[in-house]
Amino acid sequence: MLIRDTLEDLDAELDFASDGHEALEKLKNEDYHVCVIDNIMPKLSGIEVIENLASDRCPEHIIMLTAMTQQRDQENARNCGIKHFITKPFSPVKLKTFIQDLFDDLK
Numbered sequence: 001m002l003i004r005d006t007l008e009d010l011d012a013e014l015d016f017a018s019d020g021h022e023a024l025e026k027l028k029n030e031d032y033h034v035c036v037i038d039n040i041m042p043k044l045s046g047i048e049v050i051e052n053l054a055s056d057r058c059p060e061h062i063i064m065l066t067a068m069t070q071q072r073d074q075e076n077a078r079n080c081g082i083k084h085f086i087t088k089p090f091s092p093v094k095l096k097t098f099i100q101d102l103f104d105d106l107k
Contacts, residue, residue: 003036003065006092012103020044027053034102035059036095039066039077050080061102065090 007014015030017023019042027035027049035058037046044052046064063084064077074085086095 002092003095006096007036007099010096010100010103012099018042020046020049024049024052027059028057032059033106034061034063034099036063036065036099039064039068047077047080047082050077050082055081060106063095063098063102065095 004014004016015026015032017026021043023037023041023046024044037049039046041049046066050058050062058081061084062082063086064082065086065088066073066077067088068074068077068085069087077085084098086098
């Protein structure tokens, strides 16, 4: 709920998933400009979600919330199309500012 509470006042349409399988289904069936995904989720990890998503369905900006700090892990995630990382524990203000900046660039 921290992420939902943090982002609810952004001037954007938001959608949430409770696990990796639900996230994958939503990403397959809806168009998103930005995706914030946790690497550790029930059913599928964030990387598994993105790996299973067809390249034409990937949002332009994927932000992974992760405790992965090893360069090799981040390189593997980048190879899947993940462009941005916010390391846990993260500042809700930093996340909100980062996403707002992405939205501003999309306008």
